Amino acid sequence: xxxxxxxxxxxxxxxxxxxxxxxxxxDAINLGQGFPDTEGPADVLRAAADALLDGRNQxxxxxxxxxxxxxxxxxxxxxxxxxxxxxxxxxxxxxxxxALAASLMALIDRGDEVVLFEPxxxxxxxxxxxxxxxxxxxxxxxxxxxxPHAELAAAFGPKTKAILFNxxxxxTGKVFTTAELACIxxxxxxxxxxxxxxxxxxHITFDGWQHIPLMTLPGMRERCLRIGSAxxxxxxxxxxxxYITACPxxxxxxxxxxxxxxxxxxxxxxxxxxxxxxKDDSYFQELAAGMAARRDxxxxxxxxxxFGVMPVQGCYFVTADFSPLGFSGDDMAFCRHITxxxxxxxxxxxxxxxxxxxxDHYARFAFCKRPEVLDGALERLATHFATAHxxxxxxxxxxxxxxxx
Numbered sequence: 372x373x374x375x376x377x378x379x380x381x382x383x384x385x386x387x388x389x390x391x392x393x394x395x396x397x398d399a400i401n402l403g404q405g406f407p408d409t410e411g412p413a414d415v416l417r418a419a420a421d422a423l424l425d426g427r428n429q430x431x432x433x434x435x436x437x438x439x440x441x442x443x444x445x446x447x448x449x450x451x452x453x454x455x456x457x458x459x460x461x462x463x464x465x466x467x468x469x470a471l472a473a474s475l476m477a478l479i480d481r482g483d484e485v486v487l488f489e490p491x492x493x494x495x496x497x498x499x500x501x502x503x504x505x506x507x508x509x510x511x512x513x514x515x516x517x518x519p520h521a522e523l524a525a526a527f528g529p530k531t532k533a534i535l536f537n538x539x540x541x542x543t544g545k546v547f548t549t550a551e552l553a554c555i556x557x558x559x560x561x562x563x564x565x566x567x568x569x570x571x572x573x574h575i576t577f578d579g580w581q582h583i584p585l586m587t588l589p590g591m592r593e594r595c596l597r598i599g600s601a602x603x604x605x606x607x608x609x610x611x612x613x614y615i616t617a618c619p620x621x622x623x624x625x626x627x628x629x630x631x632x633x634x635x636x637x638x639x640x641x642x643x644x645x646x647x648x649x650k651d652d653s654y655f656q657e658l659a660a661g662m663a664a665r666r667d668x669x670x671x672x673x674x675x676x677x678f679g680v681m682p683v684q685g686c687y688f689v690t691a692d693f694s695p696l697g698f699s700g701d702d703m704a705f706c707r708h709i710t711x712x713x714x715x716x717x718x719x720x721x722x723x724x725x726x727x728x729x730x731d732h733y734a735r736f737a738f739c740k741r742p743e744v745l746d747g748a749l750e751r752l753a754t755h756f757a758t759a760h761x762x763x764x765x766x767x768x769x770x771x772x773x774x775x776x
Contacts, residue, residue: 378500385493386722390706394716400748402669402736403706403716405541405687409741411607412647412654419610419643431638434626435463435614442645443599443614450573451587459619462626463641465633466611467571467600470625472498473632474567474596474615475535477624479504483532486523490723492541492569505530508726513690513733514681516543518551527562534559537569539576539685542723542735546580546684556588565621566591571600571613574655576685577663586616593618596625601644604658606739610640662687662738665745669738672749676756687739690720694732696756701731709734713755715748 374380387404394401410416434440440457447453455461464470471494479485481503487495489510499506507526509519534555538547547555559566566585573582586595596617602608615625670680670689679692693705700708702719710716720733738745 378497382497386718387493390710390716390718393707393710397711397714399710399714399716400744400751401716402738402740402745402748403718405737405739406608407606407739408744409606411605412650415605415607415643415647415650418646419639422639422642425639427638429638431463431635431641433630433635434622435461435636436638436641436645438645439463439612439614439641439648442648443616446599446648447597447616451584453584453587453592453616455616456619460616460622462615462617462622462629463636464613464615464629465636466602467569467598467613468494469611469629469633470598470613470615471495471535471567471569473625473628474598474617474621475499475502475504475533476628477596477621478533478565478567480532482530484528484530485532486526486534488536488540489726489729490542490720491725492537493722495535496725499535504532506725507531510724510726511543511545513543513692513730516540516545516681518547518554520554523554524558527558527564529562531562531564533565533567535567535569537571539572539582541572541686542688542690542718542720544681544683544686544688544690546576546582549583552583552585552588555585556591559594560590564594566595568595568597570597571603572686573599574604575659575662575687577659577666578684580684582685593620596621601640601647604655605644605647606658610644612636612640612644665738665740665742668742669736669745669749672745672753673736676749676753681733687737689736689738690733691717691736692733702734703731705732706734709752709755713751715751 390403440461443461444455444457447455479502484505484507486507489508509523509526568585576582584597585591586597596615599614601612666683673680673691677696681690698705702721706717706719717734717736720735721729721731
């Protein structure tokens with residue numbers, strides 16, 4: 372038989388599925404996957420349930436129901452001072468992942484170059500490669516993950532079509548500063564390029580850090596596709612409702628891509644998200660404050676055990692350096708080891724790299740979980756590392772050699 376798609380055939384099981392299967396096998400507390408373990412706001416859930424029974428369950432308008440498009444436009448004005456036309460500059464999608472694909476499809480022709488930052492969210496590269504784009508990777512370095520201006524400038528060239536990045540950033544927890552965004556904006560203007568801005572954690576920032584959309588900077592209004600996520604904003608990741616904000620020329624092409632991928636998103640969920648986006652400022656403040664408290668709970672516990680913990684300015688994740696614990700294997704071996712022996716699952720940070728020689732002594736832990744779940748994971752890790760001062764050599768070898776389940 373003729374071979375199937377080469378790219379997808381060569382793509383293995385992703386790291387999140389691998390670690391979740393391993394967590395289930397060992398009855399481990401799963402701090403690998405980044406989704407909350409509680410339901411979202413009760414009034415938003417009720418709005419979705421009521422909307423399901425109001426007799427409007429056929430295809431929604433392709434770019435989104437008017438209520439949600441107006442709510443997205445209002446949110447842009449409310450939080451960022453962006454004036455957006457809900458009829459021509461908003462496209463509702465089935466999750467931010469689809470928004471990313473539609474945005475890239477609106478921009479990319481085969482052979483175009485796209486600049487990305489490492490470590491990077493794992494969906495980016497497969498989508499770019501399916502579109503025939505050429506990734507140009509720029510590496511951020513721990514612990515501060517600061518923008519390397521010279522390396523970024525060198526990544527831009529005559530074939531650069533776009534930059535794709537997220538802020539607040541998964542997995543690093545970095546929030547890009549105004550100065551860093553200004554550097555990106557300058558390069559986009561100089562090279563006549565666009566930006567796909569993954570801003571799904573926009574309302575989850577800590578310690579006075581504020582999310583600044585690149586779209587708000589001078590000259591960027593016509594060059595950016597800004598992506599938001601109801602799943603992250605309302606802790607309802609299973610709903611898969613996202614939205615793109617862009618100028619009419621870009622939004623029109625993103626909508627055409629969306630038309631050929633999904634066409635429409637469930638209308639009751641859209642109307643519930645519109646209700647949620649109109650909630651008082653206190654909701655958004657409490658969302659961030661609650662996540663900050665969970666971040667602190669997990670980070671402080673990991674430090675007590677002996678991990679080195681990287682700063683986290685936003686998003687759901689703590690990146691922790693396990694080398695102070697004396698473990699001699701790499702991050703994949705470490706994450707397998709703690710899943711099997713401490714019964715706590717995490718994600719090896721090398722999964723977020725494509726380039727050579729990534730740092731291999733970091734693990735990513737999700738803190739978007741109930742406090743008692745975080746405490747249980749910390750207790751298991753503390754007990755394990757208190758009683759196992761050194762990982763047995765046989766265990767290290769077995770973990771390092773277990774490339775597949």
